[in-house]
Amino acid sequence: MLDESAKIRFKEYLQSERQKYTPERLSILEELASEREHFEADDLFIRLKNKGIKVSRATVYRTLDILVRSGIVSKVDFGKNKAYFEYHYGIKHHDHLICIKCSKVVEFEDSTIEKHQERICQQYGFEMTGHSHRIFGLCENCRKKK
Amino acid sequence: MLDESAKIRFKEYLQSERQKYTPERLSILEELASEREHFEADDLFIRLKNKGIKVSRATVYRTLDILVRSGIVSKVDFGKNKAYFEYHYGIKHHDHLICIKCSKVVEFEDSTIEKHQERICQQYGFEMTGHSHRIFGLCENCRKKK
DNA sequence: TTCGGTGCAAACTCTTTGCACGACG
């Protein structure tokens, strides 16, 4: 579900940084945009490999880094000492409920909380560039099983 | 700043899990409680080493894990693919503003946001056991330098 | 033609684990 404007945005970002719009980078963007859920760097590498697209793991990491900097992808973490990513461009911001038992992740969004964040930033003189709000607990299923 | 009740809590937790209250575990708890800010596992290991307290890195990791499970310490992460910890027992919950340029971390707390979280959990059938709310951005100093 | 990009493998960082010995309960 890669919309063309994301490609354009990527290309423009690369130009602004005097970097190149290579086929590898485009393949990576196209592949990750087809995944609506969060994913790991290595997942993405494997998916590309399985499709017969030749890119190295190093290039996947390097490109994810660029995509995060450009704001097209966001990096999230679920307390596992490894990075997860989400395609983010043109998608409404959301946060996560994470089940500590089955690792299920549910998205939520709350505009009141978002507003409060802005107030907090003002209070501390911060200029917010992003945020991550994670609630850990037991999901409905795991509560029942308990 | 280790209050005695934290030791008691730790001892009770260990007993409840049929685990032992060893001198190593106590040293680790005492040392980390003297640090008000967040710290890394390795920092803690080095601090103990510098004080001449003999514990292995493995024991530090193993004990931190127990302390987190017991609720005395909390694990936080600042998007660096490694874990940070905070002594948490008897200390008011707070969240973090993280400067993406100088890595400065400022604590904040907001009861309205906390209340909203509970509502969200109800809505999704979650039982909250903890949360982490991080706001990334530029701190006052870094904004000025820009 | 010229930088920047790529793949590969090795290096790195943080964390976990297997094992034999040691000590808390």
Place this chain on the structure above:
DNA sequence: CGTCGTGCAAAGAGTTTGCACCGAA
């Protein structure tokens, strides 16, 4: 005394990097 904990070093997992070749601009 039995079980659980410990140190050590090696293994693991995820990620980064150096280098020689390659290709977008």
